[in-house]
Structure formats: structure tokens, C-alpha cells
Amino acid sequence: MDHLDKLENNSIYIIREAYNQFQKVASLWSIGKDSTTLLHLIRKAFLGEVPFPVVHIDTSYKFKEIYKFRDEYTKKWNLKLIVHRNEEAIANGMGPNKAKLECCTQLKTNALKDAINKYGFRALYLGIRRDEHGIRAKERVFSPRDEDFEWDYKNQPPELWDQYKSKAKEEEHLRVHPLLGWTELDIWEYIKREEIPVVGLYFAKNGKRFRSIGCQPCVSPVESNADTLDKIIQELKETDVSERSGRAQDKESDYMMQKLRALGYM
Amino acid sequence: MDGKIEFAFIMDHLREEREQGITIDTAHTFFHTEKRAYIIIDAPGHVEFVKNMLTGASQAEAALLIVDANEGVGKQTRRHANLVSMLGLTQIIVVINKMDIVNYEEIYFNRLKEEVHKFLNSVNLDPDFYIPISALKGDNVARHSENMKWYKSMTVLESLDSLVNEVPPEDKGLIFPIQDVYKISGKRIAVGRIEAGTLYSGMEVRILPGGGRTTVKSIEKFNESTDNAVAGESIGVMTNDPVFLERGNVLCSEEKELAIDDKISSSLIWLSKKAFTKGEKIGLRLATQETKVDISEIKERIDSSSLKILEKNASSIDNLEIGEVEIKTKKPLVFTKFNAVKEMGRFVLVRGNDVVAGGIIT
Known part of the structure; x- marks a missing residue:
């Protein structure tokens, strides 16, 4: 069994464990490479079908390629897609030209809160990884959020072996992180091996590509000539530029991610 | 910091951690050598956060025990070593850090090595390496140190590359x-x-x-x-x-490796501020099995740092204490001893929704 097999088998174990414990679950799909890889693993865990809804929190500021990809694969993979937007905030003109923390909180965190309340999900699968950001490096595989949606990072439950925190109380939900132990390079090597489709923005055009995708105004591409999977994998083996260097959230202030995540950000 | 990066600043990302200069929760960081990929799980040393340290250690295949050349084997080092031993980690590297403070002198290293060795042996740990380093100055971490020519063995990176990966037990019965x-x-x-x-x-x-x-x-x-x-x-x-x-x-398969019983003997570590008192019914989870249990006997209550027996035939176990206990399960349990197939010989105890103890079957 090689490195990718081990990661895959563990992720499938976690995915099945959470579904067994919580039943009323959903997977968050940002249409990026990580949550798309997660969806692929979910399809594997349930032998081809996704037995629960897939939720896209839409800020309305996403790239058009993202929307196109979403609709194409929703059909192909027969997904029960829920698109949820904070329509009120969007109508009131909330956008990244206002304060970034406020925009992320309203259009992502609050929209997510609202979706959880509306559909009554008890656990959510998320494709976050520990190597993405120092704050995410602190996460548990099953991570509780309280009734105010907050992450109590100073008092996380112990997680021994593969025994995770169980049965959330009614007023809280759990975040389930099957990809926590994967690196960016693992993801790309797995995408290549499994032939998982990804949005075209990740591949270089005119000397630039996106390492991380999201809302169009808040991510910028990195210098790169990697226009194939092999070239991306090679680039990642050599680069010392961080994955999220094109992300505005990470630049605002040292602790912006901590603040966002404590409030319930993904 | 004259151009040097404080390692703690890479691992400690919470504002509270940076401001107070302590690690609260484990962080994972990734690197690779030519031989393989590594994940470092930085486990907090502070006594308040032992449950976080255990969370990290329970995922590890090897442990790097870092001892301060200036301070020697402290209370927390002892506790961590005891827990590492209990978790069944056998690949141990001991790093004697801050050698720069003791002028890189061999005599300090030898003295400390002997002290650590004696202690680790007493808890059934037999480290593969003892390495004198200065993490701050980089001595013997990735490169051999010019300051400690008397040390001829491996650097930390070399020692890591000499460890072996755990392989799932394919050669046993199903x-x-x-x-x-x-x-x-x-x-x-x-x-x-x-x-x-x-x-x-x-x-x-x-x-x-x-x-x-x-x-x-x-x-x-x-x-x-x-x-x-x-x-x-x-x-x-x-x-x-x-x-x-x-x-x-x-x-x-037909092999007789698994036991089926409603009684098990175990060592466990209590991880909740609310103590356990005999008579309380709690849950036990082992692999995918779950049952209510009764801790029928607490033969010994032990300090997890000094390993001193605090009480025999006790009626309670407090936070961070080790208990040698007899457990009676409501449903029969399928298990092995921890040293046979560890996946089937370890369990957690659950109170309400929370994991409150980890244990191994002895």
C-alpha cells in the first residue's frame, strides 16, 4: 500500500464513520480542488453515490468557470446540490470592497449558519488540510462548533486513535475533516492518479495560474508555467511560495484566519 | 532575533500561544527528505494540555523526546515518556537540546544521557538514539556540528530516516x-x-x-x-x-487471536477534569464496538508523572491519573491484548458526548 492508498483508506474510514454517527450530514463544496477531491472520496466511500446533499455557499463573487464546473458535475455525478446565498447581504451591496473580514463573515460564515439551520445538518464534511494554514494545522478530524457557531480552539476534545467525538448535542454541529492529513502535493498526485476533474483556473495561462481559487476579487494568480498536472506536481515539489499566498484573507492581518475560524468560517 | 526564526513561531499560530510563549494545542507541519515524507506533530508540554499531547501522540509512529540540557528530566518529560510507553510507541529518539548553553561539552551530554536512559528503561522504553543538538544554532539537526566533533553518530534528520514505517499486520489472521x-x-x-x-x-x-x-x-x-x-x-x-x-x-478467520469476554483488565489514563467515581456508568468504544461499562475495580491509582501508586483499591480516578482497572462490559467485547493487535487492544471511555479516557488491554 503506498502513501496515497493509505491517505485514501483513512479518509474513507472517516467519511463512513461520520455518516454512521450523524446521518443528517452534508458536504461543503467550494468547487475547488480539495472539496472536489473530497467528493470523489465520498463517492468511493458509498460505492458511487453520494447519499446526502452537497452544499455550495455562493457569495455571488465566484469565477464563472466555477459555476460552469459545478453545474456540469452536479449532473454527471448525480449530486443533490444545495446552493445557498446570503441574499439579503448581497442585495444590500455587501462585497469585498467593504471590509474583508465583514464580507467573508456575512457571505460565507453567516450563509453557512443559515443553511445549517434551514436544513438541520448535524455534521458537515469540509476539505480543509492542516498544511494550508497554521490555524488549520490545529484542527481535529471531528471538530465541534457550539450553538453560536464558535470554535473553542483552546479546549478541543481529545481524539485518540480513530475514536472521534460522537453525537453532537442538539445545539451544535460538527465539522468533519477527512483530508486533514493530506498535503497540497498529495491532492495533486491523487487528482492525477484518479483522473479527478478540476476547474481550468488551476492550469497556467500566459505565465499565471491559480494555486487556490475562491471569490474572483479576493484571489490572485501566481507566476507559473504549469499548464498540465505533471507540471503542477513538479512545481509544487520545487516551490517555496505558500499555497494561499494569493488569498487576501491571509494578508489582512496575522490573526485574521484565527478570528474568522473562531467565528465559524470554513 | 538577528535573522533567525524561532521554531515556536512556525508551530504556534494562535495569538494566545504567541503572546504567552506556550503551545496550547498540537500542530502538524510537513516536510520531506529524499527517503520519505514526514509530519511533525508538535505536542504541547504544559500539564494543562496533556489531552492534546495524547491526541498528537496517538497518531504518531515514532517519538522525538526533547530534553533541555540545562534542566534535565523534568516532571512533564516523565509524564510524556510514560504516556509514550503506554501508547506502545517503540521508536524513540532522544534529543538533548540547548547544548550551546552548556558550551557543547560532552560531559553534560553523557551525564544527561545516562540519567535519561536509566529513567526510560524503567518505563520500558529503549531509545534508538541520543543526539546532542542546538535547535537554535542548528547543530546536529540537519548537519553534523562543528562544535561537537566528539559526537560521531547520526544527526536528527539521519536518525529520522533510519526509522521504519509501521505496516498494518497483514501476516496475522483476519x-x-x-x-x-x-x-x-x-x-x-x-x-x-x-x-x-x-x-x-x-x-x-x-x-x-x-x-x-x-x-x-x-x-x-x-x-x-x-x-x-x-x-x-x-x-x-x-x-x-x-x-x-x-x-x-x-x-x-479461524485463528484464535480474538478473545470474547465481558471482563477486561486495563491500564487507562483519565483525561477529564471531572473525576471518575466508582458506580458511574460510562461508555466504551473499541474499534467499531460500543457498550456501556462499569469499572468494577480500581486496583491502583497512579501518578502519571512519577508513576507513584497513590492508592490501592481506590474508589475514584482523577484527571491525568493512570488507573489499573478491571472493567465489566454490558455487551460481550471482541478484543486482543494491546501487544497482540493494537487496533483491537485499545479503547476510549466516553461520558455523554466526550472522550474522557484512553486505555489499553493488558
Whole structure:
């Protein structure tokens, strides 16, 4: 069994464990490479079908390629897609030209809160990884959020072996992180091996590509000539530029991610 | 900081950690050498955060024990070593840090090495390496130190590369705990991860704890057709007869490796500020099995740092204490001793929704 097999088998174990414990679950799909890889693993865990809804929190500021990809694969993979937007905030003109923390909180965190309340999900699968950001490096595989949606990072439950925190109380939900132990390079090597489709923005055009995708105004591409999977994998083996260097959230202030995540950000 | 990066600043990302100069929760950082990829799990040393340290250590294949050349074996070092021993980690590297403060002198290293060695042996740990380093100055971390020419053995990186990866026990009898049963287009498929041995189509298996028998009809994986699967694989299984299978059942081969009993002896560490008092009913989870239990006897209550017996025949176990206990389970449990197949010899205790103790079967 090689490195990718081990990661895959563990992720499938976690995915099945959470579904067994919580039943009323959903997977968050940002249409990026990580949550798309997660969806692929979910399809594997349930032998081809996704037995629960897939939720896209839409800020309305996403790239058009993202929307196109979403609709194409929703059909192909027969997904029960829920698109949820904070329509009120969007109508009131909330956008990244206002304060970034406020925009992320309203259009992502609050929209997510609202979706959880509306559909009554008890656990959510998320494709976050520990190597993405120092704050995410602190996460548990099953991570509780309280009734105010907050992450109590100073008092996380112990997680021994593969025994995770169980049965959330009614007023809280759990975040389930099957990809926590994967690196960016693992993801790309797995995408290549499994032939998982990804949005075209990740591949270089005119000397630039996106390492991380999201809302169009808040991510910028990195210098790169990697226009194939092999070239991306090679680039990642050599680069010392961080994955999220094109992300505005990470630049605002040292602790912006901590603040966002404590409030319930993904 | 004259151009140097404080390691703690890379691992400690919470504002509270940076401001107070302590690690609160484990962080994972990734690197690779030519030989393999590594994940460093930085485990907090502070006594308040032992549950976080255990969370980190329970995922590890090897431990790097860092001892301060200036301070020697402290209370927390002892506690961590005891827990590492209890978790069954056998690959240990001891790093004697801050050698720059003691002028890189061999005599300090030797003295401390002897002290640490004696202590670790007493808790059944036998480190593979003792390495004098200065993490701050980089001595013997990635490169051999010019300041300690008397030290001829491996650097930290070299010692890491000499460790071996844990492999799932493929050569033992089959142990396949069932995680869930799916009904997919009219088929009933039992899913789970093989914890030991090999499973193949046509194989005759026993179903524990009931003891029934059945034959494996097929192994189910998405877009993949295979006739056998090995330890570590998450698979689905269909059986020939319409037997009733449910979460917590264990499929196994004829080998007599698994015990079935409603009594187990165990060492456990209590991880909740609210102590355990005899008489309290709590839950036990082992692999995919779950049952209510009664801790019928607390033979010894032990300090997890000094390993001093605090009380015999105790009636309670407090936070961070080790208990040598007898457990009576409500439903019969399928298990092995921890040193046989560790996946089937370790468990957690659950109070309400929370994991409050980790234990091994002795």
C-alpha cells in the first residue's frame, strides 16, 4: 500500500464513520480542488453515490468557470446540490470592497449558519488540510462548533486513535475533516492518479495560474508555467511560495484566519 | 532575533500561544527528505494540555523526546515518556537540546544521557538514539556540528530516516470490524477497514461475538474489482448467505487471536477534569464496538508523572491519573491484548458526548 492508498483508506474510514454517527450530514463544496477531491472520496466511500446533499455557499463573487464546473458535475455525478446565498447581504451591496473580514463573515460564515439551520445538518464534511494554514494545522478530524457557531480552539476534545467525538448535542454541529492529513502535493498526485476533474483556473495561462481559487476579487494568480498536472506536481515539489499566498484573507492581518475560524468560517 | 526564526513561531499560530510563549494545542507541519515524507506533530508540554499531547501522540509512529540540557528530566518529560510507553510507541529518539548553553561539552551530554536512559528503561522504553543538538544554532539537526566533533553518530534528520514505517499486520489472521451496512441498489454491503490479515472472495469467516459462519461472496470497491484486500484497506463485503451483520460485528478467520469476554483488565489514563467515581456508568468504544461499562475495580491509582501508586483499591480516578482497572462490559467485547493487535487492544471511555479516557488491554 503506498502513501496515497493509505491517505485514501483513512479518509474513507472517516467519511463512513461520520455518516454512521450523524446521518443528517452534508458536504461543503467550494468547487475547488480539495472539496472536489473530497467528493470523489465520498463517492468511493458509498460505492458511487453520494447519499446526502452537497452544499455550495455562493457569495455571488465566484469565477464563472466555477459555476460552469459545478453545474456540469452536479449532473454527471448525480449530486443533490444545495446552493445557498446570503441574499439579503448581497442585495444590500455587501462585497469585498467593504471590509474583508465583514464580507467573508456575512457571505460565507453567516450563509453557512443559515443553511445549517434551514436544513438541520448535524455534521458537515469540509476539505480543509492542516498544511494550508497554521490555524488549520490545529484542527481535529471531528471538530465541534457550539450553538453560536464558535470554535473553542483552546479546549478541543481529545481524539485518540480513530475514536472521534460522537453525537453532537442538539445545539451544535460538527465539522468533519477527512483530508486533514493530506498535503497540497498529495491532492495533486491523487487528482492525477484518479483522473479527478478540476476547474481550468488551476492550469497556467500566459505565465499565471491559480494555486487556490475562491471569490474572483479576493484571489490572485501566481507566476507559473504549469499548464498540465505533471507540471503542477513538479512545481509544487520545487516551490517555496505558500499555497494561499494569493488569498487576501491571509494578508489582512496575522490573526485574521484565527478570528474568522473562531467565528465559524470554513 | 538577528535573522533567525524561532521554531515556536512556525508551530504556534494562535495569538494566545504567541503572546504567552506556550503551545496550547498540537500542530502538524510537513516536510520531506529524499527517503520519505514526514509530519511533525508538535505536542504541547504544559500539564494543562496533556489531552492534546495524547491526541498528537496517538497518531504518531515514532517519538522525538526533547530534553533541555540545562534542566534535565523534568516532571512533564516523565509524564510524556510514560504516556509514550503506554501508547506502545517503540521508536524513540532522544534529543538533548540547548547544548550551546552548556558550551557543547560532552560531559553534560553523557551525564544527561545516562540519567535519561536509566529513567526510560524503567518505563520500558529503549531509545534508538541520543543526539546532542542546538535547535537554535542548528547543530546536529540537519548537519553534523562543528562544535561537537566528539559526537560521531547520526544527526536528527539521519536518525529520522533510519526509522521504519509501521505496516498494518497483514501476516496475522483476519480481523475486519464492521463499520456500517449499506443497502445499495438492493444489495447489502458491510463496510469497514481490515485491521489485520487478508480477506478474499470465497473465504470462510466467523462472525463475532455471535460465532456464526459465512462465506465472502465479493469485495466491493467503487470502480474497482478485486478478489482480495489486506490490512489497512477500507472495503465493502457481500456474503453468500443472507446473514445479519451490524456495526460492531467482527469478521475473522479461524485463528484464535480474538478473545470474547465481558471482563477486561486495563491500564487507562483519565483525561477529564471531572473525576471518575466508582458506580458511574460510562461508555466504551473499541474499534467499531460500543457498550456501556462499569469499572468494577480500581486496583491502583497512579501518578502519571512519577508513576507513584497513590492508592490501592481506590474508589475514584482523577484527571491525568493512570488507573489499573478491571472493567465489566454490558455487551460481550471482541478484543486482543494491546501487544497482540493494537487496533483491537485499545479503547476510549466516553461520558455523554466526550472522550474522557484512553486505555489499553493488558
